[in-house]
Amino acid sequence: MTDINTQEIQRLYEKLNKEAEDGGYHLNPDVEFTKQLVESLIINQQRYGYPACPCRLASGKKEEDLDIICPCDYRDADILEYGACYCGLYVSEKVLKGERKLQSIPERRPPKEKRSESVTQKIQTGLPYPVYRCKVCGYLCARESPPEVCPICKAKKERFERFM
Amino acid sequence: MTDINTQEIQRLYEKLNKEAEDGGYHLNPDVEFTKQLVESLIINQQRYGYPACPCRLASGKKEEDLDIICPCDYRDADILEYGACYCGLYVSEKVLKGERKLQSIPERRPPKEKRSESVTQKIQTGLPYPVYRCKVCGYLCARESPPEVCPICKAKKERFERFM
Amino acid sequence: MTDINTQEIQRLYEKLNKEAEDGGYHLNPDVEFTKQLVESLIINQQRYGYPACPCRLASGKKEEDLDIICPCDYRDADILEYGACYCGLYVSEKVLKGERKLQSIPERRPPKEKRSESVTQKIQTGLPYPVYRCKVCGYLCARESPPEVCPICKAKKERFERFM
Numbered sequence: 001m002t003d004i005n006t007q008e009i010q011r012l013y014e015k016l017n018k019e020a021e022d023g024g025y026h027l028n029p030d031v032e033f034t035k036q037l038v039e040s041l042i043i044n045q046q047r048y049g050y051p052a053c054p055c056r057l058a059s060g061k062k063e064e065d066l067d068i069i070c071p072c073d074y075r076d077a078d079i080l081e082y083g084a085c086y087c088g089l090y091v092s093e094k095v096l097k098g099e100r101k102l103q104s105i106p107e108r109r110p111p112k113e114k115r116s117e118s119v120t121q122k123i124q125t126g127l128p129y130p131v132y133r134c135k136v137c138g139y140l141c142a143r144e145s146p147p148e149v150c151p152i153c154k155a156k157k158e159r160f161e162r163f164m
Numbered sequence: 165m166t167d168i169n170t171q172e173i174q175r176l177y178e179k180l181n182k183e184a185e186d187g188g189y190h191l192n193p194d195v196e197f198t199k200q201l202v203e204s205l206i207i208n209q210q211r212y213g214y215p216a217c218p219c220r221l222a223s224g225k226k227e228e229d230l231d232i233i234c235p236c237d238y239r240d241a242d243i244l245e246y247g248a249c250y251c252g253l254y255v256s257e258k259v260l261k262g263e264r265k266l267q268s269i270p271e272r273r274p275p276k277e278k279r280s281e282s283v284t285q286k287i288q289t290g291l292p293y294p295v296y297r298c299k300v301c302g303y304l305c306a307r308e309s310p311p312e313v314c315p316i317c318k319a320k321k322e323r324f325e326r327f328m
Numbered sequence: 329m330t331d332i333n334t335q336e337i338q339r340l341y342e343k344l345n346k347e348a349e350d351g352g353y354h355l356n357p358d359v360e361f362t363k364q365l366v367e368s369l370i371i372n373q374q375r376y377g378y379p380a381c382p383c384r385l386a387s388g389k390k391e392e393d394l395d396i397i398c399p400c401d402y403r404d405a406d407i408l409e410y411g412a413c414y415c416g417l418y419v420s421e422k423v424l425k426g427e428r429k430l431q432s433i434p435e436r437r438p439p440k441e442k443r444s445e446s447v448t449q450k451i452q453t454g455l456p457y458p459v460y461r462c463k464v465c466g467y468l469c470a471r472e473s474p475p476e477v478c479p480i481c482k483a484k485k486e487r488f489e490r491f492m
Contacts, residue, residue, distance in 0.1 A: 022186065076464070127491070128491070135231070136235050136237060138240070138293065139315075140295070140304050140305060141466035141468060147466070152315045153235060154187075158230060163292070300399050300400070301469065302469035304470055317399060317479075320397075323397070
């Protein structure tokens with residue numbers, strides 16, 4: 001690894017860490033491990049032109065890989081269920097604090113033929129995702145379940161209610 | 165007060181202050197007073213397992229106290245009407261700048277038997293809260309009235325419009 | 329320019345820069361030029377009591393100028409179409425990186441008689457703006473098109489989908 005690479009990795013690591021903390025997420029506290037993932041993201045950025053998930057096989061066609069550009073569409077559901085995203089780059093607060101151990105995480109990404117299911121179709125039978133509301137600040141988001149922490153006021157998951 | 169406590173208070177004070185400013189809120193500029201409240205939050209965290217409001221009597225059952233975990237569900241309405249939350253921990257920009265004096269703040273929390281009124285019931289007769297939209301960045305939130313400052317783009321309250 | 333003014337400009341410049349970066353926006357990287365705009369904002373703040381757009385003629389009546397208080401209601405649409413807001417204070421990522429040149433930007437603000445068109449009227453025939461959802465974190469916003477970057481999780485525009 002050249003000096004420039006080390007600097008680049010450090011820079012991206014710090015940027016991702018700040019963005020994560022500001023938004024109520026956490027990078028894996030194992031810095032050595034995390035920096036390896038960050039390096040893979042830089043390599044994928046150079047190879048494909050976008051930072052595809054380091055732990056999945058990218059097709060190289062951006063429109064087919066949109067859902068696995070890091071952070072992937074499956075991150076939040078995996079953090080909720082397993083305490084970490086598929087790669088282990090992002091972890092839950094419990095894992096961060098050592099109150100929960102990481103286990104292996106099954107692949108949540110649907111097979112290719114099911115991925116294209118249009119949100120527009122789902123809308124015809126109601127909203128494609130439930131909308132949750134932070135009772136503290138009124139923040140709204142549409143997800144399978146509320147975020148671990150409100151990205152606006154940092155209230156915890158249990159302060160969210162179903163809104164629509 | 166031990167040295168460790170002072171450090172702990174300072175740490176939580178700085179964390180809450182950063183989170184407040186990032187989200188368009190403000191801690192009370194009377195640092196001495198504010199740190200006393202922060203200390204009470206730490207004590208409540210140790211006693212109950214969650215940082216119940218320092219100025220209210222917690223039941224000790226988390227599910228009954230959710231609405232008064234700090235920041236409480238009533239903070240934003242009190243800041244809007246009285247310039248500060250019930251405790252005086254969070255204040256409006258006018259109070260911060262000394263353009264408005266603090267007065268005593270009546271208890272907004274409903275009596276226990278009215279607290280459980282289900283949002284789901286309210287939904288059946290339309291949305292439980294109006295949705296406001298920041299005209300500058302499109303941020304949406306569901307609250308009795310818009311926030312003092314848009315947490316995303318920092319546009320002021322008067323730049324919000326009723327959206328739903 | 330007095331010393332105090334230079335300090336004031338520097339302070340506001342830094343504040344706006346931090347707020348922009350935190351929310352996925354960027355100030356014009358030509359710092360000299362940008363600070364002139366920041367100075368004009370301070371002058372307008374003193375003259376009118378609010379930071380009206382430096383490149384437009386304010387009426388001096390706040391309720392008539394709400395849409396051109398900086399950041400103006402037209403910023404995001406101009407950044408999307410032209411790579412910068414009308415003044416050139418805020419620029420797109422491409423412009424920031426030198427991958428796109430700035431051109432002159434036509435005035436998007438409607439003539440006065442069309443400005444007052446009530447959002448309430450638009451609501452009667454459906455929502456006044458489409459609602460977009462970040463597929464990564466579930467952030468919702470109501471705008472003509474998605475933001476360049478999700479202000480919560482920093483996912484890019486192409487990760488947004490139409491939600492309502």
